Amino acid sequence: MSISVAEPGGSRALGRTDTAFQRFWRRFSKRRLSVIALGLLIVLVLCAAFASWISPYNPTQSDFLHVYQPPSWRHWFGTDSLGRDMLSRVLGGLRSACAVGFGAEVVELTVGILVGAIAGYVGGTIDNILMRIVDIVYAFPSFLFSIILVVLLGHNLGAILLAVSATSWVGMARIARSQVIRVRESGFVEASMGMGASWWRIIVRYIIPNSMGPILVAITFGIPANMMAEAGLSVIGLGIEPPTPDLGELINEGQSALFSYPYLLFCPVIVFAVTLICFALVGDGLRDVFDSKSSRRGR
Amino acid sequence: MLLYVLRRIGYMIIALVAVSFVTFLLMRAAPGSFLEMGSGGVVGVDLGLGSVGVHDPQAVQEFIHVFHLDKPWYEQYWGYLWGFFTLHMGTSFEYPATPTLQLIGQTFPLTIMIAILAIALAVVLSIILGTLAALRANSWADRGTVLVASLAASIPHYVVAVFLMLIFGVWFHLLPVVGQAGPKYFILPVVAMALPMCGSMSRYMRNSLVETMNSEYMVTVYAKGGGLRAALFGHGMRNSLLPFITVVGPQLASLMMGTVYIEQMFGILGLGKVFTSASSTRDYPLIMDSTMIYAVLIMVMNSLVDICYGALDPRIRKAQAKGR
Numbered sequence: 326m327s328i329s330v331a332e333p334g335g336s337r338a339l340g341r342t343d344t345a346f347q348r349f350w351r352r353f354s355k356r357r358l359s360v361i362a363l364g365l366l367i368v369l370v371l372c373a374a375f376a377s378w379i380s381p382y383n384p385t386q387s388d389f390l391h392v393y394q395p396p397s398w399r400h401w402f403g404t405d406s407l408g409r410d411m412l413s414r415v416l417g418g419l420r421s422a423c424a425v426g427f428g429a430e431v432v433e434l435t436v437g438i439l440v441g442a443i444a445g446y447v448g449g450t451i452d453n454i455l456m457r458i459v460d461i462v463y464a465f466p467s468f469l470f471s472i473i474l475v476v477l478l479g480h481n482l483g484a485i486l487l488a489v490s491a492t493s494w495v496g497m498a499r500i501a502r503s504q505v506i507r508v509r510e511s512g513f514v515e516a517s518m519g520m521g522a523s524w525w526r527i528i529v530r531y532i533i534p535n536s537m538g539p540i541l542v543a544i545t546f547g548i549p550a551n552m553m554a555e556a557g558l559s560v561i562g563l564g565i566e567p568p569t570p571d572l573g574e575l576i577n578e579g580q581s582a583l584f585s586y587p588y589l590l591f592c593p594v595i596v597f598a599v600t601l602i603c604f605a606l607v608g609d610g611l612r613d614v615f616d617s618k619s620s621r622r623g624r
Numbered sequence: 625m626l627l628y629v630l631r632r633i634g635y636m637i638i639a640l641v642a643v644s645f646v647t648f649l650l651m652r653a654a655p656g657s658f659l660e661m662g663s664g665g666v667v668g669v670d671l672g673l674g675s676v677g678v679h680d681p682q683a684v685q686e687f688i689h690v691f692h693l694d695k696p697w698y699e700q701y702w703g704y705l706w707g708f709f710t711l712h713m714g715t716s717f718e719y720p721a722t723p724t725l726q727l728i729g730q731t732f733p734l735t736i737m738i739a740i741l742a743i744a745l746a747v748v749l750s751i752i753l754g755t756l757a758a759l760r761a762n763s764w765a766d767r768g769t770v771l772v773a774s775l776a777a778s779i780p781h782y783v784v785a786v787f788l789m790l791i792f793g794v795w796f797h798l799l800p801v802v803g804q805a806g807p808k809y810f811i812l813p814v815v816a817m818a819l820p821m822c823g824s825m826s827r828y829m830r831n832s833l834v835e836t837m838n839s840e841y842m843v844t845v846y847a848k849g850g851g852l853r854a855a856l857f858g859h860g861m862r863n864s865l866l867p868f869i870t871v872v873g874p875q876l877a878s879l880m881m882g883t884v885y886i887e888q889m890f891g892i893l894g895l896g897k898v899f900t901s902a903s904s905t906r907d908y909p910l911i912m913d914s915t916m917i918y919a920v921l922i923m924v925m926n927s928l929v930d931i932c933y934g935a936l937d938p939r940i941r942k943a944q945a946k947g948r
Contacts, residue, residue: 358771461639466922468881469899469915470643476903477650553780560782561888561900576786580889583801587794594786598779605778 345534352614359610366603369596373419382410384417385568393586402592405578415593417570418556419600424482426552429490430544433551436490437497438540444498445505446528456502459495467492468554475558480566489554493547500543504536511535538615545608549601556597572597629931636923643919644708644912648701651908704912724913727898732917735883735894738810742817742879747872750822754829755861761834770827777823781882785816785889802891813890817882821875828871832864873929877922 354360372379382400388408396403402411444455471488478484508514514531522530558564559573567574572593579590711725750773757769776784792812793801800809836842837860845855884896895914902910 460635461642465639465643465646466877466881466915466919468884469918470646472884472900472903473647473650473911473915476906549778557780557782557885560885562904563900573782576782580786580789583789584794587790590786591790594783598783598787601779601783602775605774609774 362606380413418572441498441501750826758833
């Protein structure tokens with residue numbers, strides 16, 4: 326992957342006063358679809374985060390007088406076999422998915438960047454050992470591994486977080502390592518080393534800002550992957566223990582009443598699909614901004 | 625080249641040993657056992673075990689003896705490994721009457737068949753889509769194809785499966801959605817597996833074909849009097865298909881994972897189903913063996929792709945042979 330290196334202080338040298346973020350936004354906002362997706366995504370994530378406040382009903386409260394209500398103004402997504410409001414359950418499920426999606430990404434980011442950066446910056450034998458470990462974990466069948474972890478550690482949020490992030494940190498480690506090596510060997514870092522900059526200054530001033538792009542892209546693709554893994558565990562019946570609402574669980578339940586009440590399946594799936602697609606569109610936009618080669622090819 | 629292949633195989637073996645060892649350790653370390661979690665009446669052994677507890681200590685002793693659970697852990701581990709590689713897997717906790725080998729032999733072909741059909745469908749579809757998009761590069765048809773393909777790629781197999789079930793099963797009543805009674809039953813599972821793969825593959829095909837068609841030797845082809853057909857099939861496709869294998873490769877692992885979901889959703893009794901049910905009953909021998917089968921499959925596929933790619937691209941071959 327070749328990425329155009331933003332020259333440090335380049336914009337100041339040109340006499341522009343805009344910040345890195347403004348520069349980034351100017352390029353990102355050209356992609357209309359990505360901007361719309363970003364807006365929608367923010368709304369969805371906020372809905373998920375404040376699910377317990379904005380849900381019209383309690384997602385675990387059954388109401389036996391109103392079971393299998395089709396979607397209406399009272400219940401936008403209808404009610405399920407126990408009369409629970411589907412909109413509230415979908416929001417709750419989205420919250421579980423987001424919790425695992427973001428949480429596991431934080432774990433991956435921490436472990437992956439730490440391993441990758443140490444390997445890339447220190448180099449030599451340590452690099453060799455760390456990268457062989459990464460190679461081996463990379464060969465692990467990640468999904469089987471997370472199933473086994475969840476089965477053995479229990480169906481709670483912590484176990485699922487661990488299961489989802491246990492093998493996926495290696496991708497981040499590889500990206501971090503290649504970025505650190507790329508930046509470390511670039512001319513401007515050599516120049517500042519020659520001028521006597523400390524290693525701390527090199528890391529903070531050059532390596533972190535210049536390797537942010539690909540890592541940010543990896544995050545935008547990592548979060549939905551985690552959400553899929555989390556919901557996938559529930560689809561095969563190994564997710565968070567009910568009655569905590571969960572999208573995979575809703576898919577599983579909805580499938581049993583597929584022909585009689587298709588909206589029970591349709592509503593959660595459409596919300597989930599829209600969320601994932603928004604992530605993908607935002608990720609595509611980010612990748613085009615940071616990876617000038619691919620955007621040139623795409624146009 | 626030989627060194628490169630040997631190195632790949634070496635990694636694979638280390639990773640396999642690591643997978644088996646970690647799985648084994650986790651199984652040993654985890655709280656709860658088959659005696660508590662498994663199905664009560666184990667056929668043949670008749671332990672008289674309920675979910676509440678064990679009633680017959682002698683039967684438990686016998687069970688422990690039959691499965692060598694009284695041996696030290698390294699002997700047990702070695703027993704699993706040796707049994708797996710020599711194909712003497714014995715029986716599992718849950719199904720003492722059927723040898724594990726037979727159980728896997730019955731379910732495995734189904735899983736592999738679905739996977740292979742899905743790959744074939746995905747490759748054909750994405751070559752067609754990618755080529756069409758590339759020929760109309762930057763038109764609305766191109767943008768639309770790429771957009772739809774990337775949307776399909778960003779949702780998991782099981783969500784695609786749900787949409788297909790709703791559209792073809794519920795709304796149009798065209799295809800059956802659950803079971804494995806005939807070829808008709810496999811259409812939706814295969815399509816559900818293939819569609820998410822198409823996204824990145826067709827996009828890759830399109831991009832590399834656009835690049836090839838705009839390169840300078842294409843001008844030469846036209847200058848020498850070649851038409852679009854000569855340019856496309858004689859040169860363009862050939863040069864674009866070569867790197868295509870790199871996008872197919874990484875998909876294979878996720879494809880095998882996908883079979884686990886798809887089998888669950890469409891009620892197909894394949895290897896994925898065996899694995900998930902073994903996991904939920906803590907049937908350790910079966911967990912071990914099915915994990916190993918999946919692991920071997922995925923790793924062999926990945927290594928094959930790597931080796932093929934190395935063989936096709938001399939730059940990688942040389943870089944690898946020199947060592948890092």
